[in-house]
Amino acid sequence: MMRLPLLALCLSALPFAAQACGGSFGAFVNDLKAEALAKGHGKSAVEQFFSGVRQDSRVIKADRAQGVFQRPFLDFSKRLISADRLKRGQSNARKYDAIFDQVERRYGVDRGVLLAFWAFETDYGGFQGDFNTANALVTLSHDCRRPELFRPQVFAALELFEQGAFDPRTTTGAWAGEIGMVQMLPRDILENGVDGDGDGKVSLKTSPADALMSGGKMLQSLGWRAGEPWLQEVQVPAQFDWSQSGLNVVKSAADWEAIGVRARQGGLQRGLKASLILPQGHKGPAFIAYPNFRVYFEWNQSFTYVLTAAYFGTRLQGAPVYDAGSPEQGLDGAQTKELQRKLQARGHNVGKVDGILGARTRAAVQAEQKRLGLPADAWPTPTLLARL
Known part of the structure; x- marks a missing residue:
């Protein structure tokens, strides 16, 4: 699932003068080189890194074509969650059980959460993107749509290059500059990359241990709370004040239960605050979202993607198929x-x-x-x- 990474929103803003975009691509690259030198990067490394950078029109086309996120939750989730993908997720949970044990122990992130991201981002590593990463990052920095998000990633990639962990000619990934099995941006690799298999390198493209451990550390850094749930399907009384739904309304689990909200499986997590989510209205499925659910929006800001990833994570850990209900017709x-x-x-x-x-x-x-x-x-x- 190639999507615009929202982790970049957490980056501190550059001075206005450094956010220049557009104009001649060659002049723009020269500006990047000058800024890299001013930041203290070696001249030889800067020349090598930028020498073959090219503008990639496919990146801009992909950035503009994200219509998949217009699909409603039921359609989107059925498209992404197949019986085969669920089966392979369960198989990978068993195959990499020891790695997931380490992730859960060190970072407090449940295996279902990472398995869902692994599935949606790259189909368990099967397709990690074929865009040249350096070209993608520089192209998106040059484009005046969101230069402040991508320009810092160019210099992070340069730093990885200086460490011998990035090749500007051969490193490939998603159109938005993400790399590896769980799709991480260069700065996130610098800050959260983990050598999970102990070979002395962080290889997110080829090592499941490195990718999963790094993904777990990144989620922890974004605020993931160990040992807490993230999403739970519920049933809501027919006579209900529907204005109480939505992420802006937060109540304790006990308060939700007091007004008739019931978990479809087990009970609500006492002691936690939560919100009621109705992705397709009061006649469709209903979920209680706990604090960890909000961390998903640091990974991707699409509500539909976030809810589908969170729901799939619960399915991979034994939750039943949702009750789709009979939602009213939505809008195209x-x-x-x-x-x-x-x-x-x-x-x-x-x-x-x-x-x-x-x-x-x-x-x-x-x-x-x-x-x-x-x-x-x-x-x-x-x-x-x-x-x-």
């Missing part, structure tokens, strides 16, 4: 863009009009549903669109 990409424009006209901040039902669009939908006397479950329908 064009309709969602129309919805976002109407919400903007009413003063809501929905971010970019992109046809993706993200957190801000959901919050605005919920507010308008409440105003109009509709079930405030944050799931936009043709009825809501018409009423607006």
Whole structure:
């Protein structure tokens, strides 16, 4: 699953002058070289690293074509979670049991969590991307869409090159510059790379031990809380205040139980705060999201991707198939863009009009549903669109 990495959002911003983008690609590369020298990188290394860098139009095309995230949760999850992928995940859990034991012991990250990322990012290492990483990072830095996210990764890749851990000519990965089985950016490799197999190298492309240990350490660094769940499917009473759903509403597990929310399997995790998620409205599946669920958004900001990865992690650890329910018809990409424009006209901040039902669009939908006397479950329908 090639997706824009949101880990870069955690990076400190560069001074404005260093965020220059666009213009002649050659002049831009020269600017990068000058900045690298100013940062203290060796002249020979800088010349070698940048000598063969090329602009890659395929990267820009991939960056603009992320329509898969417009799919609703049920469609998206069925597309990503197959019986074969589940079976191979369970097989890998057994095969690398000792490694997962180490990850859980050292970083507190459950094996289901990492298995799900491993599956979605590279199909358990089967396809790790064929984009030249140096070209991808420099191309995205030159592009004026998000230069502040990618420019720091160029210098991180240069540092890896100086360490002998990156070849600008042959290192390949995802279009967004991620490398290896669980797809990590260069700076994340520098900060969280682990030699899990003890061979003296961090080889995220070829060593499952290195990739899984590194992924576990990265999640821990992002705030993962050891020994705590992340997601649990629940049943909600038919008569319910649906405006209580959404990540902006947080209650204790005991409070959720007091108003009728029940786990489909086992009980809710007492002592933890949680939110109720209704990805396709009050007639679809329902989940309780614990604090660890929010860490997923440091990996990827797509709500649909995050929920699917979190749900698959629970399936890999024995949770049942969700109760899909009978959700009301949703909106397609064009309709969602129309919805976002109407919400903007009413003063809501929905971010970019992109046809993706993200957190801000959901919050605005919920507010308008409440105003109009509709079930405030944050799931936009043709009825809501018409009423607006």
